[in-house]
Amino acid sequence: MSFLDLENVTKIYPNGTKAVNETSLSITEGELMVFVGPSGCGKSTLLRMIAGLEDITDGEIKLDNKIINKVDPSERDVAMVFQNYALYPHMNVFKNLSYGLKNKGESKEKIEKKVNEVAELLEIKEFLQRKPAQLSGGQRQRVAMGRAIVRNPKAFLFDEPLSNLDAKLRGQVRIEIKKLQKQMGVTSVFVTHDQVEAMTLGDRLAVINEGIIEQVGSPIEVYENPATFFVAEFIGTPQMNFINGKIKSNNFISEGFNCSLNSNINDQNVIFGIRPENLKVSPQGNIQMKVDLIEKLGADSIIYGYDKSNNYICYRENGNTNIKVNNEITLEIEEGKYHLFDKETKKRLN
Amino acid sequence: MSRVFRITITHSVLIWGVLLMLVPLWLVFASSTHSNSYIYNEGMQWKIGGEFFDNYDRVLNKKGGFTKEITATRIFYNSFIMAFGIATLSVFISMMAAYSLVYFKTKFSTLFFWLIFITLLVPLELRILPSYQIVSDLNLTNSYAGLILPLSASAIATFFFRQYFRSIPDELLEAAKLDGANSWKFFIDFLLPLSKTMIAAMFIFMFVYGYNQYLWPLIMTTSEKYWTVVMGLKMIYGGNSVDRYAYVVLSLLPPVMIIIFLQRLFIQGLFQTK
Numbered sequence: 324m325s326f327l328d329l330e331n332v333t334k335i336y337p338n339g340t341k342a343v344n345e346t347s348l349s350i351t352e353g354e355l356m357v358f359v360g361p362s363g364c365g366k367s368t369l370l371r372m373i374a375g376l377e378d379i380t381d382g383e384i385k386l387d388n389k390i391i392n393k394v395d396p397s398e399r400d401v402a403m404v405f406q407n408y409a410l411y412p413h414m415n416v417f418k419n420l421s422y423g424l425k426n427k428g429e430s431k432e433k434i435e436k437k438v439n440e441v442a443e444l445l446e447i448k449e450f451l452q453r454k455p456a457q458l459s460g461g462q463r464q465r466v467a468m469g470r471a472i473v474r475n476p477k478a479f480l481f482d483e484p485l486s487n488l489d490a491k492l493r494g495q496v497r498i499e500i501k502k503l504q505k506q507m508g509v510t511s512v513f514v515t516h517d518q519v520e521a522m523t524l525g526d527r528l529a530v531i532n533e534g535i536i537e538q539v540g541s542p543i544e545v546y547e548n549p550a551t552f553f554v555a556e557f558i559g560t561p562q563m564n565f566i567n568g569k570i571k572s573n574n575f576i577s578e579g580f581n582c583s584l585n586s587n588i589n590d591q592n593v594i595f596g597i598r599p600e601n602l603k604v605s606p607q608g609n610i611q612m613k614v615d616l617i618e619k620l621g622a623d624s625i626i627y628g629y630d631k632s633n634n635y636i637c638y639r640e641n642g643n644t645n646i647k648v649n650n651e652i653t654l655e656i657e658e659g660k661y662h663l664f665d666k667e668t669k670k671r672l673n
Numbered sequence: 674m675s676r677v678f679r680i681t682i683t684h685s686v687l688i689w690g691v692l693l694m695l696v697p698l699w700l701v702f703a704s705s706t707h708s709n710s711y712i713y714n715e716g717m718q719w720k721i722g723g724e725f726f727d728n729y730d731r732v733l734n735k736k737g738g739f740t741k742e743i744t745a746t747r748i749f750y751n752s753f754i755m756a757f758g759i760a761t762l763s764v765f766i767s768m769m770a771a772y773s774l775v776y777f778k779t780k781f782s783t784l785f786f787w788l789i790f791i792t793l794l795v796p797l798e799l800r801i802l803p804s805y806q807i808v809s810d811l812n813l814t815n816s817y818a819g820l821i822l823p824l825s826a827s828a829i830a831t832f833f834f835r836q837y838f839r840s841i842p843d844e845l846l847e848a849a850k851l852d853g854a855n856s857w858k859f860f861i862d863f864l865l866p867l868s869k870t871m872i873a874a875m876f877i878f879m880f881v882y883g884y885n886q887y888l889w890p891l892i893m894t895t896s897e898k899y900w901t902v903v904m905g906l907k908m909i910y911g912g913n914s915v916d917r918y919a920y921v922v923l924s925l926l927p928p929v930m931i932i933i934f935l936q937r938l939f940i941q942g943l944f945q946t947k
């Protein structure tokens with residue numbers, strides 16, 4: 324059942340910039356939805372509209388079957404974790420956690436009980452009397468989470484909460500957030516520009532570009548069947564290879580290589596996309612590549628080079644590769660693992 | 674070697690600065706403990722004399738002025754009330770003004786700010802006639818209100834508070850909003866405690882500003898009961914040097930006490946980066 328609904332939500336700033344354009348999306352109860360996209364795509368604006376920190380120019384936002392367009396942020400029953408945590412610097416952790424409850428008029432005993440519960444859950448009990456400045460990055464992050472949890476909201480909103488942590492901590496906290504969210508079953512929206520975060524955290528992703536949702540789906544769906552050229556380009560590292568060409572009687576023809584297709588597509592100009600891991604070295608292959616650069620990552624190797632018509636191609640091999648720079652190799656496309664996009668509309672064709 | 678040299682240089686500069694501040698003060702204080710005729714004959718003294726209690730008692734309690742109804746004690750009290758009133762009111766008014774300029778984003782808030790700021794170019798001395806006219810029409814001459822009110826809107830304090838509030842991240846306001854703080858609560862629970870140091874610094878500035886006023890109280894007051902420190906210096910003790918020295922030393926005490934009291938906060942306020 325859908326719990327948080329966006330219907331044709333539009334945001335136009337006073338200076339005329341259209342940050343979000345007629346976006347519709349429904350999020351089910353207990354789901355963790357990730358908004359992912361490049362910076363400036365409107366994902367944070369969308370989140371802030373749900374929180375009530377930005378006015379909604381047009382459209383409707385419903386939470387638990389109630390339209391919340393005009394509801395004050397504090398009455399929406401949502402909690403937000405900010406990118407820089409926005410902890411209250413002059414209050415200790417206990418007061419940081421209890422401030423919202425105090426404003427709601429909860430009794431002292433109840434506040435104390437709740438704060439202690441949350442502090443125990445997040446293992447920040449020994450810091451309750453400290454000020455935010457005396458905490459490490461990871462601890463601050465927990466306090467910010469705690470402040471959201473303690474109010475027992477209908478929805479959590481995360482605005483890139485991991486981007487201030489170092490790489491190792493980020494990985495740990497990511498897992499913790501996912502666990503906590505599942506354990507508490509609270510509907511959540513998580514904004515990030517990091518696709519690894521998006522892929523690992525989300526029950527579903529909404530890939531956003533220039534104020535428009537390009538695709539909504541489970542991480543694997545989005546990865547394996549990108550709906551548009553933008554999604555294909557944005558999701559996946561190293562990036563998908565793209566080759567311009569055209570279709571002629573179910574054959575893809577480009578300057579560098581040709582291949583036959585197993586689906587029926589009208590003759591037209593297309594962009595042919597293939598992920599680096601869907602290539603393999605084989606004498607029967609149809610892509611000839613001269614190796615230019617090799618990155619050995621231990622678990623796998625990434626090999627870059629030029630095909631016959633000077634397209635830069637990337638190919639990923641498991642383990643430590645034997646290929647050397649300047650070798651000539653022949654790559655075969657894995658059966659059916661290619662993506663075709665219309666050259667004009669950039670929509671997926673196959 | 675060069676480190677020793679550097680330390681010697683920096684320390685001698687500092688010590689020289691300290692002496693520059695302290696030596697004249699010490700001279701005045703030491704001289705104020707001798708008898709008037711001794712000073713008259715021998716000039717200012719480096720050593721403490723034996724007349725400390727007599728001199729200070731006389732200065733504090735002697736009735737001065739033409740009508741003989743004012744003492745130095747009363748003058749210090751007047752100046753303290755005036756300076757304290759100006760400092761308190763201008764901190765309060767500037768904070769409120771800065772709060773509305775920064776957080777209630779009206780269309781013309783920048784314009785309003787510059788209008789306020791431009792008043793710095795029109796000091797009291799320039800607008801003394803219209804100011805006097807207003808105060809006189811309101812029947813506030815010869816009153817503390819008349820001394821305090823015209824000086825208690827401060828553009829410079831508004832400027833400092835505005836800059837400080839602007840450096841507070843927006844997310845703090847947003848987080849507070851989600852936690853159910855309205856604009857009044859945000860001011861009380863956040864801005865007030867966060868700008869504690871700034872308040873202390875501005876309070877000291879405005880206190881000293883108010884304490885040093887000469888022209889305004891001179892024009893404002895016809896009754897000797899409302900004389901203030903700087904006026905008193907000239908009016909009461911025209912002739913007697915020792916009394917004047919003692920008066921100067923005493924007049925230092927109220928601002929010094931305020932600074933000692935707020936010093937820690939004051940220094941934090943001047944040097945804090947955020």
